[in-house]
Amino acid sequence: MSEDSKLRIENVTKLYGYGLLGLKKFKALDNISMDIDLTKPRIVVLAGETGSGKTTLLRIIMGMVKPNIGRVFYKGRDIHKLRGSEAKWYRREVQPIFQDPYETFNPLRKIDSYFYDTIRNVVGIKNRGEAEHRIDESLRFVGLSLDRVKGKYPHEFSGGELQRISIARALLTHPKMLLADEPVSMLDATLRVGILNILKNLKEKLNMVIIYVTHDLSTAYYIGDDISIMYRGTLVEYGPISKVYQEPRHPYTYALLESILEPDPSIRERYPAIKPSSIELKEFLIPGCRYANRCPYAKEICWHTLPPPTNVDGVVVRCWKYLDYKQS
Ligand SMILES: Nc1ncnc2c1ncn2[C@@H]1O[C@H](COP(=O)(O)OP(=O)(O)OP(=O)(O)O)[C@@H](O)[C@H]1O
Numbered sequence: 245m246s247e248d249s250k251l252r253i254e255n256v257t258k259l260y261g262y263g264l265l266g267l268k269k270f271k272a273l274d275n276i277s278m279d280i281d282l283t284k285p286r287i288v289v290l291a292g293e294t295g296s297g298k299t300t301l302l303r304i305i306m307g308m309v310k311p312n313i314g315r316v317f318y319k320g321r322d323i324h325k326l327r328g329s330e331a332k333w334y335r336r337e338v339q340p341i342f343q344d345p346y347e348t349f350n351p352l353r354k355i356d357s358y359f360y361d362t363i364r365n366v367v368g369i370k371n372r373g374e375a376e377h378r379i380d381e382s383l384r385f386v387g388l389s390l391d392r393v394k395g396k397y398p399h400e401f402s403g404g405e406l407q408r409i410s411i412a413r414a415l416l417t418h419p420k421m422l423l424a425d426e427p428v429s430m431l432d433a434t435l436r437v438g439i440l441n442i443l444k445n446l447k448e449k450l451n452m453v454i455i456y457v458t459h460d461l462s463t464a465y466y467i468g469d470d471i472s473i474m475y476r477g478t479l480v481e482y483g484p485i486s487k488v489y490q491e492p493r494h495p496y497t498y499a500l501l502e503s504i505l506e507p508d509p510s511i512r513e514r515y516p517a518i519k520p521s522s523i524e525l526k527e528f529l530i531p532g533c534r535y536a537n538r539c540p541y542a543k544e545i546c547w548h549t550l551p552p553p554t555n556v557d558g559v560v561v562r563c564w565k566y567l568d569y570k571q572s
Pocket residue numbers: 260261272292293294295296297298299300301459
């Protein structure tokens with residue numbers, strides 16, 4: 245993979261404050277590294293429970309948040325150093341889709357005005373006819389049209405329609421990559437599959453790469469090609485989703501999948517979801533593997549040293565259990 249054809253996340257660490265005045269720091273992300281090949285259309289899922297750092301990582305890739313340590317390169321360029329025309333280029337290449345479609349749009353503004361703004365300011369098309377053609381093309385991709393949205397306000401659409409409208413708006417710039425943060429979690433179950441199918445279509449028909457953040461492992465499996473499992477700010481396992489689901493390597497991935505895939509609810513309750521609490525902060529502060537506190541295989545080294553990324557049959561795992569494998 246040449247530098248020009250990948251997104252490279254390199255040793256990214258993000259510190260946030262806690263305690264009185266926020267003077268003490270914890271690592272909301274600790275030494276995250278990951279390469280995504282931009283030449284292969286795919287959906288990469290970032291999965292993990294609340295507080296695992298998914299949104300923080302997505303915001304760092306978007307350029308909205310700066311890491312304290314580490315860098316993110318897109319096609320060879322450090323995205324936190326882009327200025328002027330290069331920053332504008334990155335905004336065209338990489339587009340976000342947010343969780344809550346109702347928060348994306350101001351209720352007092354007509355929907356089509358957002359489209360004209362993006363076309364003028366980000367894409368640079370000034371000609372009205374050309375702009376309308378491009379807007380209609382984007383809306384048709386998600387099953388709508390310019391005629392259908394013209395002159396209307398956000399409240400005149402359902403949540404599912406609004407989420408399709410925000411996807412269409414993202415498409416206006418002909419992006420290479422979409423960053424989608426829990427895009428179906430606010431929608432009724434019946435509407436979710438429609439949005440997921442649109443994202444799959446974007447991958448297949450427009451050759452896009454989509455980074456898809458979720459805590460829901462069922463939709464992750466439906467939509468994903470690759471998955472990276474995060475736990476308390478660390479990336480514990482990363483690889484093709486079919487391999488990870490069939491044979492989870494990291495003890496945390498195993499526990500997580502057991503709890504979700506067990507059809508019998510009475511058995512499923514034996515694997516309760518880990519709740520964020522004072523334990524969360526305690527785990528964030530473990531210098532080694534954050535899962536050591538709960539792991540049945542934990543040994544001395546797990547507590548004080550973060551395991552290195554290890555390639556186990558095509559899946560990258562950070563766990564001292566795999567020390568004997570060749571490191572990736
Ligand atoms: N601006 C901030 N200041 C302080 N702490 C923060 C800030 N943003 C996030 N955090 C903390 O960093 C950790 C990771 O948060 P993040 O939102 O990235 O997790 P997440 O996996 O996306 O969770 P969720 O699914 O709930 O959105 C959490 O403990 C969160 O409370």
